[in-house]
Amino acid sequence: MTEKKVLDLIRREMPKQPPEVRKFNFNEVAFGYSEELAVEEAKRCIQCKKAHCVQNCPVEIDIPAFIQCVADRNFAEGIRIIKQKNCLPAICGRVCPQEDQCEKVCTLVKKEGQLAIGRIERFLADWEARQGHVDMPEIPEWTGKKVAVIGGGPAGLTVAGDLILRGHKVTIFEALHKLGGVLVYGIPEFRLPKAIVNREVDYLKSLGVEVYTDFVVGKTQTMDSLLEEYDAAFVGSGAGLPWFMEIPGENLNGVYSANEYLTRLNLMKGYLFPTYHTPIKAHKRVAVVGGGNVAMDCARSALRLGAESRIVYRRSREELPARMEEIENAEEEGVIFDFLTLPLRYNGDASGWVKEMIVQKMELGEPDASGRRRPVPIEGSEVAVPVDAVVCAIGNSPNPLIGSTTPGLLLGKKGNIEADEETGKTSRDKIWAGGDVVTGAATVILAMGAGRKAANSIHEYLMGGDGE
Amino acid sequence: MYKIIASRMIVPNMHILTIEAPVIARQVQAGQFIILRAEEEGERIPLSVSDWDRARGTITTIFMNIGSTTSRLSQLASGSFIPTVVGPLGNASEIEHFGTVLLIGGCYGIGSLYPVARAMKEKGNRVLVVIEARSSYLFFWEDRYRVLVDKLLHITRDGSKGLKGHIGRIPEILTALDEPVHRVLINGCTFCLKRGSDATRELGIKTVVDLNPIMIDGTGMCGVCRVSVGGMTKFACVQGPEFDGHEVDWAELAQRRKSYMAEEVIPLRTSKCEEHAHQSEEVS
Numbered sequence: 001m002t003e004k005k006v007l008d009l010i011r012r013e014m015p016k017q018p019p020e021v022r023k024f025n026f027n028e029v030a031f032g033y034s035e036e037l038a039v040e041e042a043k044r045c046i047q048c049k050k051a052h053c054v055q056n057c058p059v060e061i062d063i064p065a066f067i068q069c070v071a072d073r074n075f076a077e078g079i080r081i082i083k084q085k086n087c088l089p090a091i092c093g094r095v096c097p098q099e100d101q102c103e104k105v106c107t108l109v110k111k112e113g114q115l116a117i118g119r120i121e122r123f124l125a126d127w128e129a130r131q132g133h134v135d136m137p138e139i140p141e142w143t144g145k146k147v148a149v150i151g152g153g154p155a156g157l158t159v160a161g162d163l164i165l166r167g168h169k170v171t172i173f174e175a176l177h178k179l180g181g182v183l184v185y186g187i188p189e190f191r192l193p194k195a196i197v198n199r200e201v202d203y204l205k206s207l208g209v210e211v212y213t214d215f216v217v218g219k220t221q222t223m224d225s226l227l228e229e230y231d232a233a234f235v236g237s238g239a240g241l242p243w244f245m246e247i248p249g250e251n252l253n254g255v256y257s258a259n260e261y262l263t264r265l266n267l268m269k270g271y272l273f274p275t276y277h278t279p280i281k282a283h284k285r286v287a288v289v290g291g292g293n294v295a296m297d298c299a300r301s302a303l304r305l306g307a308e309s310r311i312v313y314r315r316s317r318e319e320l321p322a323r324m325e326e327i328e329n330a331e332e333e334g335v336i337f338d339f340l341t342l343p344l345r346y347n348g349d350a351s352g353w354v355k356e357m358i359v360q361k362m363e364l365g366e367p368d369a370s371g372r373r374r375p376v377p378i379e380g381s382e383v384a385v386p387v388d389a390v391v392c393a394i395g396n397s398p399n400p401l402i403g404s405t406t407p408g409l410l411l412g413k414k415g416n417i418e419a420d421e422e423t424g425k426t427s428r429d430k431i432w433a434g435g436d437v438v439t440g441a442a443t444v445i446l447a448m449g450a451g452r453k454a455a456n457s458i459h460e461y462l463m464g465g466d467g468e
Numbered sequence: 469m470y471k472i473i474a475s476r477m478i479v480p481n482m483h484i485l486t487i488e489a490p491v492i493a494r495q496v497q498a499g500q501f502i503i504l505r506a507e508e509e510g511e512r513i514p515l516s517v518s519d520w521d522r523a524r525g526t527i528t529t530i531f532m533n534i535g536s537t538t539s540r541l542s543q544l545a546s547g548s549f550i551p552t553v554v555g556p557l558g559n560a561s562e563i564e565h566f567g568t569v570l571l572i573g574g575c576y577g578i579g580s581l582y583p584v585a586r587a588m589k590e591k592g593n594r595v596l597v598v599i600e601a602r603s604s605y606l607f608f609w610e611d612r613y614r615v616l617v618d619k620l621l622h623i624t625r626d627g628s629k630g631l632k633g634h635i636g637r638i639p640e641i642l643t644a645l646d647e648p649v650h651r652v653l654i655n656g657c658t659f660c661l662k663r664g665s666d667a668t669r670e671l672g673i674k675t676v677v678d679l680n681p682i683m684i685d686g687t688g689m690c691g692v693c694r695v696s697v698g699g700m701t702k703f704a705c706v707q708g709p710e711f712d713g714h715e716v717d718w719a720e721l722a723q724r725r726k727s728y729m730a731e732e733v734i735p736l737r738t739s740k741c742e743e744h745a746h747q748s749e750e751v752s
């Protein structure tokens with residue numbers, strides 16, 4: 001490059017439904033880039049020789065290459081490049097925290113003009129879907145090996161996709177009646193339309209991945225009995241066990257775990273009740289306890305179901321662990337934020353429904369182990385907040401079903417499966433693990449990255465190596 | 469998809485369904501349950517497994533026709549298919565050689581109690597069974613029990629067979645037995661479980677109940693099935709469904725089970741026992 005381009009530092013915004021409209025519907029909030037916007041944005045990339053973005057991508061997508069394709073309007077090639085490394089681009093383009101991954105280290109970030117890599121990725125995936133024709137990769141001849149994948153979330157789907165493309169037979173065992181894990185039961189329609197998840201799952205099935213839904217490993221069959229049939233197994237069973245605060249009144253009617261609230265809504269499509277038969281209450285005043293993505297999803301869902309909706313969080317705005325984009329969306333839509341507020345107990349009415357939460361005000365003290373300032377209670381600051389529903393979104397840990405039925409599988413303190421960071425190998429022969437079940441609740445792309453590494457290791461093992 | 473092998477009304481308002489589910493049939497044990505959906509838009513509901521045939525790969529469940537899902541289920545003809553059957557879920561009944569056990573089944577619980585009676589018998593227990601219903605025409609599987617167990621007793625609300633009244637009469641039965649009972653186990657609606665547990669509390673006989681809260685996933689993911697037992701919160705789907713009936717917080721359970729009544733999707737395994745009991749108490 002001889003001529004020096006003038007830097008364009010203006011990130012192109014993605015058109016969205018206006019807040020006063022979208023807070024009343026479950027349709028997707030963001031419309032995605034138009035072709036023009038995508039090309040404009042892509043042209044801002046300076047095609048770094050040493051592309052930091054790629055190094056910070058857990059699945060090492062060749063980012064500058066696909067961006068260049070978009071700048072050149074060669075969309076077909078662009079999506080092909082992404083799919084070499086990422087089998088779920090339409091999903092990652094929507095829910096990955098790019099601000100903590102590729103975009104965080106983009107060379108342009110120094111001037112606050114980091115490229116909108118995620119939005120372009122999403123554009124390409126949606127462009128491909130619109131063509132109505134998906135390029136099918138070639139599947140090599142069967143190696144004679146069979147792999148069982150436990151759990152149909154992002155980690156499991158990645159392993160399945162990677163291994164089927166290397167000629168192994170792959171079967172996914174999923175406890176629920178649908179594949180997708182958190183993508184179908186947790187993340188709401190307005191952030192990730194379920195049609196998109198289904199499309200990606202159908203693609204995997206069309207590659208020949210065999211799927212058993214309604215199959216709870218550890219109950220329907222144990223790991224060990226599966227391993228009599230399969231040469232290797234990958235456990236990607238997620239972190240699905242909800243935590244409660246263990247404060248008085250938590251078993252009152254109207255107090256939900258985030259998992260229950262979101263499952264009723266998303267997996268069971270409660271927002272379409274009675275067309276779908278699983279009910280979800282139309283509450284009037286909902287308080288969501290917590291400050292992560294899960295809490296934002298619950299609060300924004302409650303709003304869409306017609307409630308006054310508030311986030312109750314014990315630290316301040318700066319410490320909110322949710323993605324900035326989702327915090328801003330929630331604020332725009334009118335979610336109320338009660339910062340530095342800790343629930344102490346819930347009081348119920350005569351028929352056992354929650355009617356108020358007693359909260360205590362906090363102030364920030366010295367930094368704790370995580371480096372964040374520790375919230376300390378302010379004595380005498382208790383107040384009652386009237387509510388008719390509370391959603392507890394303070395976290396999840398891995399479900400013990402598999403750990404407790406698989407002898408010799410080493411578990412960590414929080415029930416997570418111990419696995420090697422580089423290979424996903426567990427303490428048990430023939431068993432690999434990755435995603436939230438190993439790390440505790442994390443992100444889609446980290447689960448996919450772990451799946452990718454495990455798939456490599458499993459492949460090597462199956463082909464006669466030691467998987468290191 | 470799971471094939472319905474047989475489907476019929478067994479007594480008024482009570483339905484028996486046999487489903488082809490070979491993997492579940494291979495594993496299932498007394499006291500476990502399944503979760504099913506009757507159709508694509510349907511709710512997930514838990515049902516106790518009342519019998520199985522490992523060789524033919526089938527499981528059988530008995531339910532009361534009371535909510536929208538159960539009424540849809542009951543209309544499905546043999547040969548049709550349902551989209552979801554998952555299991556076996558929950559822990560198996562604790563089956564050991566206890567000595568003499570008194571098993572009590574009310575309504576649909578007459579069905580789900582059967583595998584427990586069979587397993588208790590296999591372990592060499594003396595097995596006494598009390599079945600309970602509004603009227604004698606609502607009993608079923610009496611012939612199966614008669615050949616299996618050591619003694620079969622009846623309670624009916626209207627007195628048409630056996631003792632008149634409801635499960636509250638268990639202490640009298642225990643006294644009349646004139647032999648020590650080492651363990652009581654109750655299957656049935658929440659009212660039945662509670663009254664039965666109340667009745668045995670003072671007698672100090674360990675009483676195990678098979679709880680039936682609302683559930684969605686059945687694997688410990690949603691936590692809607694939480695119950696307080698001995699002051700601790702438990703997830704009935706993975707830590708139960710069997711618990712010590714003297715430790716359960718019945719008021720809380722009853723309230724939690726009612727949480728969706730208003731939506732007309734009356735959760736399964738509700739019965740009218742409580743209402744009838746009040747009526748019969750009023751007349752008597």
Ligand SMILES: Cc1cc2nc3c(=O)[nH]c(=O)nc-3n(C[C@H](O)[C@H](O)[C@H](O)COP(=O)(O)OP(=O)(O)OC[C@H]3O[C@@H](n4cnc5c(N)ncnc54)[C@H](O)[C@@H]3O)c2cc1C
Pocket residue numbers: 095096097150151152153154155156173174175176179180181182183186187188215216217218236237238239240262293294297323399401402434435436437441442443444445447
């Ligand atoms: C509401 C919500 C919002 C989120 N938002 C974001 C976001 O915006 N961006 C982001 O990057 N991340 C987000 N996350 C986190 C992200 O979804 C997870 O980190 C990711 O899905 C983990 O993938 P996984 O494959 O490890 O597990 P999961 O997605 O949890 O999938 C595990 C699967 O295994 C199944 N399973 C469990 N036990 C068994 C068993 N015994 N037998 C068979 N199957 C079993 C489960 O049913 C499930 O389908 C969010 C999470 C939630 C809950």
Ligand code: SF4
Pocket residue numbers: 044045046047048051052053054063064067105106107108115117
């Ligand atoms: S770091 Fe940013 S500017 Fe450089 S190649 Fe990657 S996306 Fe383009």
